[in-house]
Amino acid sequence: MATEPGTASLSFERVYDAAIEDVWALWTTTEGLEAWFAPEGMRFEVSQLELREGGSFDHVMTAVGAEQIAYLASLGRPASAWVSGRFLEVEPCRRLRIRFDIDFVPGVESYPYDMLVELHAEAGRVRMVLTADRHPDPEMTRGAALALATQLERLDRAVAARTANKERPRCAPSSTPST
Numbered sequence: 001m002a003t004e005p006g007t008a009s010l011s012f013e014r015v016y017d018a019a020i021e022d023v024w025a026l027w028t029t030t031e032g033l034e035a036w037f038a039p040e041g042m043r044f045e046v047s048q049l050e051l052r053e054g055g056s057f058d059h060v061m062t063a064v065g066a067e068q069i070a071y072l073a074s075l076g077r078p079a080s081a082w083v084s085g086r087f088l089e090v091e092p093c094r095r096l097r098i099r100f101d102i103d104f105v106p107g108v109e110s111y112p113y114d115m116l117v118e119l120h121a122e123a124g125r126v127r128m129v130l131t132a133d134r135h136p137d138p139e140m141t142r143g144a145a146l147a148l149a150t151q152l153e154r155l156d157r158a159v160a161a162r163t164a165n166k167e168r169p170r171c172a173p174s175s176t177p178s179t
Contacts, residue, residue, distance in 0.1 A: 008134070009131050009132060009133055009134060010131070010132045010133075010134060010141070010144070010145050010148065011129065011130070011131045011132075012129070012130045012132075012148060012149070012152055013127065013128065013129050013130075014127070014128045014130075014152060014155070014156065015122075015125055015126070015127050015128075016125060016126045016128065016156075016159045016163075017124070017125055017163065018125070018126050018159050018160075018162070018163045019126070019163070020093045020119055020121045020126045020171070021093060021171055022126075022159060022162045022163055023119055023126045023128060023159060024092065024093045024119060024171055025162070026155060026158050026159065026162065027096055027117055028049075028051050028090075028096065029049070029051075030046040030049050032158070033046055033049070033059070034046055035154075035158045035161075036151065036154035036155045036157070036158040037059075037151060037154075038061050038151065038154075039068075039146075039147040039148075039150040039151050039154075040065065040068075040150045040153075040154070041063060041064060041065025041066075041067055041068035042061050042062065042063055042064060042065070042068055043061070043062045043064050044059060044060075044061050045059060045060050045061075045062070046058070046059045047059060047060065050087075051087060051090060052087065052090055053087055053088065053089060053090050054086060054087065054088075055086060055087045055090075056084065056085070056086045056087075057084065057085055057086070057087070057098075058082070058083070058084045059082075059083055059084075060080055060081065060082045060083070061080065061081050061083065062079055062080040062081075063079040063080070076106060077105075077106060081104040082104065083100055083101070083102075083104065084100075084101050085098060085099050085100040085101050086098075086099055087099075088114070089116075092171035093119060093121075093171035094118070094119055095116070095117070095118050095119070096116070096117040097114060097115070097116045097117075098114065098115045098116075098117075099112050099113070099114050100112070100113040100114075100115070101113075102135070105140070108136070108137070111136060112133075113132075113133050113135065114132070114133050115130065115131070115132045115133070116129075116130070116131045116132075117129075117130055118130075118131075130148070130152070132144065132148060
């Protein structure tokens, strides 16, 4: 569920019957992110991922669904957007703050966009709280809220698929790069 319009940020909460390491890996590895981070009808490809405080990342999100391609075309936007950013905080299996550099919107000056992911182990389950900035433009914020909702549906499926695997990764110290 997202927060109501007019608040300072968007907030989503999920609870998973999963190991915290599984949810963490889906947020912090190339394989994990590529499995779910794009909204429906989009493909997400990581080209760089340096998981540490101050570490950078680059990815491209490409519309592959007919509806998404048509929507972007109606806005005069390309089917692909290249996005870069950096990790502001990395506390393995607990907290991840990501800053995206939004510089791909035609006619809009570049601006930072932050996401905070907090993971809480609670009685064999994981409670995840995702907080994301609002965009300067209300329409972009509305689109971001819808996109995040579909992305999190994909994350739900990715967590379920990952928990079916008996091998679980261990949370590594934040100084260890993960790709």
